[in-house]
Amino acid sequence: MSLLSVESLDVSYGNVQAVWDVSFRVEAGEILTLVGANGAGKTTLLKTVAGLLAPRRGRILFDGRDLVDRPAHTRTSDGLVLVPEARQLWPGMTVLENLEMGAWGKRARAESARTLAEVFAMFPVLEERHAQKAGTLSGGEQQMCAIGRGLMARPRLLLLDEPALGLSPRLVREVFASLSAIRKAGVTVLLVEQNVAHALALADHACVLETGRVTLAGRAQDLAGDPRVREEFLGVSGV
């Protein structure tokens, strides 16, 4: 059984439909990446899986259980955690408070001291800056804080919405390295990225989303060699 199974999802904003009949599965232990251009519906899809938006139609099965009627905050305690687009930290709270609040659920809070040590080991800069207001961090540090906060919830499935957006190449590499470490620690990852080359190199499977529809899906390796992907996203034409 897949850890996450999204079936025939339709999502609309008022009368404007943004996601059309989308289905995909994420297997336990893997990294699946969802790639697509700006406005393709990636954020909408992740928000729906996380419970911030309600789908018009379709099912979201997490560990075999339908989540559609579960409010967002309970999905987090179930182990499905979204690191949202544009980080969404609490700017007026310290780095440490941001991380602590990530471990809000009962299960996560019980283990928060140990998780915090793991997060600090992964991102030492967060320990250095633990007493600083999150709003005063640099972009890369904010992203690490956002990922750290997500990890504090002790996710089984971590959803990340463009974690590399706006970061320098060196920081992008650092963030991607942390994602591999997270997977090694046993967390399944669903990664949304516009940085397609990096994402396909990291992921096991991939889906391409275009104007709200899945147009290609398969092994990441195969997609990286697919002429349509190469032309559309990797800047290689003519093959």
Added chain:
Amino acid sequence: MQQALDVVVNSFLAAGLYATMAYGLAVIYGVMRIINLAHAGIMMLGAYTTFTLFTHFSIDPFLSIVVVVPLFFAGGVALYRTVVRRLPRSGSTPSMESLLLLFGVWLVLQNLAYVLWSGDTQSILTSYTLKSVSLLGVRVGVPSLGVFGMSALSLLVLEFVLHRTYLGKAIRAVTQNRDAALLSGVDADRISAVAFGVGTAFAGLAGTLLSTLFAFTPDFGRSFLLKAFCIIVLGGLESVTGVAAGAFVLALLENVTAAYTAVPTSLQDALSFTLLVVTLVVLPQGLPGLSRLAHVRRRG
């Protein structure tokens, strides 16, 4: 010189009460993006509750706080659970529905007060109501000192709760970014109920404190609601310190005007309204915006 000292001391004393009054409005707006137009009615109800406890059970007004605060907290939670939570969520600005609903609640509370206590002007006269002491050479009424002490205490407790407890941090988290709070597993609906309870309790407390200083009728509270708006616009929602600073600026303005100009005190409401408008035009981010501006200047 003595007059200047008078002004400063009186502004300080008034600021404590103003901050308590404004915080009730700030916490509800911060967490829910709802303007609690019933705030004035709740303050009025707080005053009458204290009045009834005093006249029927001879409970000292300051002691009545131990009844008023839990009672109003529970009332606020109940009001949230029964009606406020059913309002459509409207993103970042207060919806028309919420304004109408809470304005309606205010009218209901006023009429309830007319039925229960009639429209007569009431006041609370204790053994210390007219006593005063000397503070830095300034004559200060004993009730004013008591009001300041209770306000300061309540704001200190609040500051502690907001920064040192999980519940307080959750209130700040929902205020700063509601979606992020949900994604971290915080039940924002539960936190909203708590915040509405806290906001109502603070309004009730402010009413109790006001009742030791002023006479009141069921229409009581309106001008204090205006002051509270003004303070929030000045002080922002992010911190208790901001609210306290806004409260002090307003109190100072009122006292300076009363001491040094011929503006009659009947125009005090116009004064807070002017300050509100001027702040919105000149300093839309309030006092915190001022410090941010200074910060940028120093850097640049």
